[in-house]
Amino acid sequence: MYYKSANxxxxxxxxxxxxxxxxxxxxxxxxxxRNGGRNPYxxxxxxxxGIVLCLAxxxxVFFTEGYRGILRRGYFQEFKAVAFHAAAVICTMLAYLFLTQEGHAFSRLVFIYFTAFSVLLLYTGRISWRMYLLKHKRVYYSKRSVLVMxxxxxxxxxxxxILHNTYNELYIEGVVLLDRDDLVGQQIxxxxxxxxxxxxxxxxQNRWIDSVMINVDKNTRLPEAFVRECLQMGLTVHQELDTMFDSVGSQRVxxxxxxxxxxxxxxLASSRQIFFKRFMDLCGxxxxxxxxxxxxVVLGPAxxxxxxxPIFFSQIRVGQNGRRFRIYKFxxxxxxxxxxxxELMDKNEMSQFMFKVEADPRIIGSGPDGTRRGLGWFIRKTSLDEFPQFWNVLKxxxxLVGTRPPTVDEWEKYDHHHRGRMxxxxxxxxxWQVSGRNEITDFEDVVRLDTEYIQTWSIGLDLRILFKTVWVVVMGVGAK
Structure with missing residues (x-):
């Protein structure tokens, strides 16, 4: 899925x-x-x-696009943006004072001073911070990795x-030249x-790449199958408008x-959808x-x-579009x-892309033949082992809702279309987890469910899955 964040x-x-x-x-x-240096609070x-000021x-910020192109705007354009922002905030504060009938207790002179100071400080702050960012080529949000064709x-x-128009927000993984195979390994x-x-x-296949940027002339025709395969792998394809052609998937100029x-x-997800999903993740x-x-306190000693x-198990897993991270579990x-x-690979009930054994003797408390008993099976049946992953969510x-992160060795065995689930x-x-995960033994069914989730994703779908997860865990549906 592509998080639309450029604007x-x-x-x-x-x-x-x-x-x-x-x-x-x-x-x-x-x-x-106005009041001789006193504290307004x-x-x-x-x-x-003052609290309403923050909320306003x-x-x-949320209902306007006031930060669109903030790193590229000229000084006068920035001043107009600041003036609009300050006016919108002040109008909201005035509406609050009018509706609560507290305006009589609020000094008009304070409002006049506040209007002047807010425009001055907002403008000075934005310009100064922008100059710092441009001078040091720094951005404070996640980079996206792009492969250029x-x-x-x-x-x-x-x-x-690309390098002079993205202010370091893109990481160029590499470049592919369609007409010069002899230059592989060289730098440009x-x-x-x-x-x-x-x-x-x-x-x-096995690298951190979020998207592919295609820029060729009109006479260089790329096969549509290439774009289809990229989409199956979960990549976003950016085509310079001269190279446009019909394709599947969601599209946006x-x-x-x-x-x-x-x-x-x-x-394609909007910025507001991303905001609400992240807000849910932070709260959860x-x-x-x-x-x-x-x-x-309870499980640790047990x-x-x-x-x-150690009471925690940690392992390197593969996340969105190939990013590595360390996952935590009890x-x-x-x-x-x-x-x-x-030793148990010959008993694997899934394909080579996932590992699951019906009677797993490695679980704490199991019998030599994998008999399901003891603390380990209880933790897994009740899904208590998953709770430390809330730290991964917070980071x-x-x-909260997504696809299962594969291990590195599973990831390296993926076919092209398997990559799309990440x-x-x-x-x-x-x-997949709420659709009877332990009854699903074909990895292609897992890929199908994960792809369906990504293609139909919405905040409402996440909420339904969360509610169904609670039901599945409480009732023990599909748990083994």
Whole structure:
């Protein structure tokens, strides 16, 4: 899935925080200038209005596109944007004072001072921070990894345009030249030519690549099957408008790397959808971490007594589009579980892409034949082992709802279309998990369910899966 963020306010959280601070400073200065340096928050009316000020600013940010192109705007355009932002916040505050009938207790002179200070401080803060970012080529949001496909006569211009129009928000994984196989391994403008056009899908397979940028002339025709395979792998394809052709998936024309492109992906998500999903993850992650801390008190000693060693199990897993991260669980297996896994491969009920054994002797408390009993089976049956993953959710490695994150060795065996199931952040639960995960033994069915989830994703679908997860866990449906 492609998170549409090129024109989104959400990625400019640094400017959002800066504006909040500047508005509060303007509010304090305005009140202090009118009242001899007193603290506005000591007065109940001004305290409530100060809180409304923060909420008003957040609402203005959310319902407008005030940060669109903030790194590219000129000084006068920035001043107009600041004036509009300040006016919207002030009008919201005035509406609050009118509706609550507290306007009589609020000094008009404070409002005049606040208006002047807010415009001055917002403008100064934004310009100063923007100059710092541009000087140091820094951005404070997640980079996206892109692979560039072009031809030798265009490559220098394409790379130069991308590098000088994205302010370090893109990481160029490499470049593929469709007309010069002999340049593989060499560098152009500091970017390596990584493979030939015929081997691009194999190169993408096990690497962190979020999208492919295609920039070729009108006479260079790419097969539509290539775009289809990229979509199956979960990649977003950005086509410079000269190279447009019909394809499947969701499409949108946008600016990318300094070019007008047609972006095609399994699913296009708006900035507001991303915001609400992340907001759900943060709320769920906080609550989940608190519950995990409580469970540690109970499960920690029990796990250690049953099998001396760490109470947590951690492992490198593969996340969205190939990102590596460390996942955490309560340990439900003996310490040598990973070593003994090789001995049980011939009993694997799934394909080579996943591992599951009906009677797993590695689980704490199991009999030699894997008889299901003891602490380990209880932890797994009740899904208590999953709770530490709320920390992964809070960090942003995972989401509450998503797809199952594969191990590195599973990931390296994936076929091209399997990669598509990792187009979203992996989740603690997901469509596959609530569809009777232990009754599904064909990995292609897992891929089908995960792909269906990504293509039909919505906040409503996430909520339905979360509610169904609670039901499945409580009733023990599909748990073994």
């Amino acid at each position: 989104s306010w959400l990625k400019h959280w640094d400017f959002i925080l800066l504006d909040l601070v500047m508005l509060q400073m303007a509010y304090i200065l305005a009140f202090g200038l 000591a007065d109940p009316v001004y305290l409530r209005t 600013d957040i609402c203005v 072009t031809t030798s006569d265009r490559v220098s211009q394409v790379l130069d345009t 403008a500091g970017v390596e030519v990584v493979c030939t056009g015929k081997k691009i899908l194999d190169y993408i 946008e600016r990318f790397g300094g070019y007008s492109v047609l972006s095609t992906a399994m699913r 992650g906080i609550v989940g971490c608190i519950l995990t801390a409580i469970l540690c 796990i250690y007594i049953a099998s001396p060693g 340990r439900s297996m003996y310490m040598d579980a990973e070593q003994r896994k090789k 942003g490695d995972m989401s 187009a979203m952040k992996p989740g603690i639960t997901g469509l």
